[in-house]
Amino acid sequence: MPESAARQSATRTSGSYFLWSALAVAAACLAYIFFDGFVEMEYRWANVEEYSHGYMIPLVAMFLFYQKIPALVALDWRANWLGPFLMVGAILGWFLGEMSSLFIIVHYSFLLSLVALAISVFGWRGFRKTWAAFVYLVFMIPLPVFLYRGLSERLQLISTEIGVAVIKLFGISVYTTGNVIDLGVYQLQVVEACSGLSYLFPLMSFGFLIAYVYNGPNWHKWTIFLSTIVITILMNSFRIGVIGVTVEYWGIEMAEGFLHDFEGWFVFMACLGVLFLLVLFLNYVIGRKASPLDLIDLSYPTLAEIKAIAPGQRKFNVALITSTILLALALPTSIYIDDREEYTPLRNTFISFPLLRGDWVGKESVLEANILEALDYPDYIQANYRKSGDRIPVNFYVAYYESQRTGSSIHSPRSCIPGGGWKISGLTQVDLAEKGLAGLNVNRLMISKGEHSQLVYYWFAQRGRVITNEYLAKWYLFSDGLTMQRSDGALVRLVTVVPPGEDVANADARLQEFLRDFYPIMPRYLPGADAALSQGIDSSSLAPAAD
Template sequence: MDDLEDFRWISGRVVWILVSVAAIALGFMYAPGATELLKIWGESAEYSYGYFIPIVSLLMVWQQKHTLSQMPFKASWIGLLVLAGGLFFYFVGTLSTIFLIVHYSFILVLFGLVLSMTGWPPMRFIWPALVYLAFMIPFPPFLYTQLSFALQLISSEIGVAVIRWFGISVFLEGNVIDLGDYKLQVVDACSGLRYLFPLMSFGFLMAYLFRGPLWQRIVLFLSTIPITVLMNSFRIGVIGVLVEYFGIAMAEGFLHDFEGWAIFMACTVILVIEAWIFWRFSKSRPPSFWDAFNLDLPESPPASQAVHTRTLPRSFLVAVALIVVAAFASEALSSRPIPEHQRTSFIVFPDRIGAWDGRPDTLEAAILEELDVDDYFIGDFLSQNRQRVNFYVAYYGSQQAGAAAHSPRSCIPGGGWKITDLRTQVLDEVLVRGEPLTVNRLKIQRGDDKQLVYYWFDQRGRLLTNEYAVKWYLFWDALTQNRTDGALIRLTTVVQPGEDWSDADARLTEFADLVNPQLTPFLPD
């Protein structure tokens, strides 16, 4: 038999037919998840680069085309285990309505499918492209919110230091920069995440292409984090200086957006300079900085080179069969008839509860589209001494992926509110189905305004406070009962000047005790 250098491998028609079958099945299964990704990329500036990630990933594999053609593919049954794990998480994510699990399951399934086809030696050249796909997946909302808030505070502090360096008197309260005549609030859009996510993806690509020691490539990638934080902080400081001398227009409109674009380009230049320093002081550096990156195109095989057709790995055949079965199972689950539940519409929800008079309200069309709620009630209830409680309940007849109760823990910071305290609290005075009601209790603050929030989930007869428990029971009930209906209930009251938090607690507890019996016709057990 010829040596590997004397011939190349090609895949036969049967292999390509199986690849096409797997691609069609995966496309059917992951179409809702892909649609959600496209929506996020189109609506969120932080992830607008996501369109390019799959393309770059394919180019990374294409660049290894010649190397892979010199290697035989061997069966890998471990790939089947990875694939099975990915399919398991696909069903967990689909039934529990968590798109994040669905998205990551796709990478696992793809990794297992490729490994079952190629075996381990070729996978050494393919895995970076598969890992790179993770950069197209958004952060979990709760993690994004916490990271954004932390970066806001850090950027505000460093930005204020820059302003003071210019000799300008400035006061910082939280993420509000007080210049005297003007106040600048460092909001989510100014946290730096718009630069961090795309810069990290670019840093990973640079580290992959850079021909240097492993430690240099790791530093290249990890340095994207401090570069982003420092440059974003510098941007905030510069905006503060410009506002001080030229007015608030410097922090608005085109100039604000242009400054952001310029800072991102500066971050990219700094990353390139960092790579140049590594190249410049390397003892065995390539002749030019351009040569320090593996930008070579795949070689064309010699016309005289012999060709061998790959044999079909049995593990790959089983992997394709598993994917096809999973696609049919996915269709069977989604086509099961959803049981109808007798309930009353919130249109007739009473506008008087005990001594509290209600003033029903409506949500804006854009908010309703985002919530994708089936039925809801929102309104203010006033007691006889004019104390106010805002009552909101959202009902979902079917909480499929993308249409599920939105946790206030994730939504509240989007309105500029800061969660200063979060805990669960048992309301011994409020009995629901003979048991004391447990709620999530949030203290929130925006400037000098304070509010207290209670919320809990009514999910098919279960009263829950833990968002992860909600998702688990969604998965379990969808599997065992074909039910995914449920509701979110939220009570909010303003803490007036001179009031204590205990006053707000008493108000919400009293209203919760009165409103819970009224919910029975509207929320099926």
């Protein structure tokens, strides 16, 4: 071998060894730093049906990356300083996510770190060839809870409306209020599990995969991917309609157990079938005659083919070294965060909340098990309070969340009220300081269903704050996680009936009178009650007074 060729071969071997060593160190650092995020993500995959497809996403992403290895091997790998710059952003996002106890930030920071590492190794040209593998990983990340619930509630309402239309096609009399389907003898509620999200998320990931490997024009690819949303809504609505029809003729058993689960599996397979027919239709429209197997590219290179490719240049990669050093510098911070526990404040539980106070007499009620499972909070109270001689009660409801770090999150009434068939006819923020309730601002809702009307007050009790804006509550959840190591919070809601012909001012007076009597003792039960302890006040003051 000529001396120059031997020297080039030795340089390439040394450069490759150094590159893979640095890459191995960076991968080890990533695994350690983001380990808690991996654990939380896998927990959601295992326990939330809508994300059960998450286990398959990394495997498919690796396949998409493997398809592009020949192009990467033949490419000159050039350092790109965009990689270290993105790595700084990924580490900052991880730190903020861990400190604020919001894993959604940690999850997306992990994806950003993978992109940063890829650009550091292959450069921008290499990343452009493998972008689909990284984008596909987005489908493994669970949505933020407040977005998930908002999307679920809208899909429930849409699916209910279309499902009822299907039932009516069979000549069946049906009435709907919100997401409740009334068949007369039976009532079916389109709960969160029937929203269609269990189809939407995996079908969208499958649609993206098909669109990417599809051999056709870009407008076909976009049509295939976006159609998964429409297909999911229509097929899930059809499923709800079929359940309603079968319940009408064969009883409530048709909506329960194995048949319900089988219908769900069958509908998902039908969604895949419709997606496949759409691909064939798109090709028929443009007059393209091709077999189904020719429409998608699932080819992959063999190891022999990869070895036969002449590799591009592998120079000393300063960008990769910089990214690896940044990850290594983050390790001590990760060790510190691992020892950091979320602070749980002292407070009284609602089991001790008084049902007798002054002239008020309360009667407590229990939420159904499936509702408690969906809302996922450790403590709550729901009770109807009446004053002696007053026939109209005040419904008092508080949901307390000890932690909103993993999955649990406050459920806004503005999202769930329409699901019960109620229409919101007015929303205002009211300062009750002039009513003897200094520092208390509430959201005031007028809601109606048919001839029935109700007045609603609600606010978010967030670590000593009274908040009426849902998005501001999310911001304080983030900031308090950083500064106070807390993510506890509560929703406080009061509801009273407004009978036909009654002045709504009377309903306002009823809720405000209840608050004047009970609001002074609420801090003992709401987030922020432990502030008294930090000021040196005797903890016995937190106990409820004898009423």
